[in-house]
Amino acid sequence: MSESELGRKWDRCLADAVVKIGTGFGLGIVFSLTFFKRRMWPLAFGSGMGLGMAYSNCQHDFQAPYLLHGKYVKEQEQ
Amino acid sequence: MVARVWSLMRFLIKGSVAGGAVYLVYDQELLGPSDKSQAALQKAGEVVPPAMYQFSQYVCQQTGLQIPQLPAPPKIDFPIRDSWNAGIMTVMSALSVAPSKAREYSKEGWEYVKARTK
Numbered sequence: 001m002s003e004s005e006l007g008r009k010w011d012r013c014l015a016d017a018v019v020k021i022g023t024g025f026g027l028g029i030v031f032s033l034t035f036f037k038r039r040m041w042p043l044a045f046g047s048g049m050g051l052g053m054a055y056s057n058c059q060h061d062f063q064a065p066y067l068l069h070g071k072y073v074k075e076q077e078q
Numbered sequence: 079m080v081a082r083v084w085s086l087m088r089f090l091i092k093g094s095v096a097g098g099a100v101y102l103v104y105d106q107e108l109l110g111p112s113d114k115s116q117a118a119l120q121k122a123g124e125v126v127p128p129a130m131y132q133f134s135q136y137v138c139q140q141t142g143l144q145i146p147q148l149p150a151p152p153k154i155d156f157p158i159r160d161s162w163n164a165g166i167m168t169v170m171s172a173l174s175v176a177p178s179k180a181r182e183y184s185k186e187g188w189e190y191v192k193a194r195t196k
Contacts, residue, residue, distance in 0.1 A: 011116075012112045012113070012116050013112065015112070015115060015116040015119045016112035016115040016116060018119065019108055019115040019116075019118060019119050020108070020109060020115060023103055023108040023109060024109075026099070027099060027100070027103060030095065030096055030099040031096060034092035034093075034095055034096045035092065035096065050109070053109060054112075057111065057112045058112070061112060070113070072117060
């Protein structure tokens with residue numbers, strides 16, 4: 001794996017971790033306010049789930065070096 | 079009767095808010111593969127600052143408050159990533175040659191002491 005590819009993987013991992021932990025935290029806030037009487041455990045649970053999912057994704061990404069990652073390109077309207 | 083209807087309404091409102099949040103996460107694929115998360119973060123970085131600016135402008139117009147213009151942050155041209163990588167490589171190469179260099183220097187020192195004591 002080249003150094004630039006390694007750097008891109010790390011960038012992808014960090015961005016993924018930020019999004020997943022934030023999403024888990026946000027969902028935890030929503031469920032804590034709506035169903036669980038403003039307890040703290042849904043926030044911890046959601047953040048922990050997001051962190052675990054991000055870790056799992058990173059692990060697969062680093063252990064499968066031959067998978068290609070594509071970019072989404074918007075279609076140009078003609 | 080009214081209390082039961084009200085508690086049912088509350089449950090429906092809470093359920094719809096929670097369900098909407100879950101659907102939003104599912105629709106934007108925030109908990110999916112890392113590519114989609116990275117794209118979502120990039121999209122958020124492009125959309126959120128102009129939206130915040132427009133909202134602040136709207137609040138200023140409605141309330142008549144004037145938010146002072148903050149000075150622009152200083153642009154740093156220092157390439158942190160390159161210098162960090164160069165620093166790591168220098169440290170690691172120094173550590174890798176450290177034993178042989180230590181042996182060489184100690185041998186030279188020993189030769190010097192031997193020559194001086196003759």
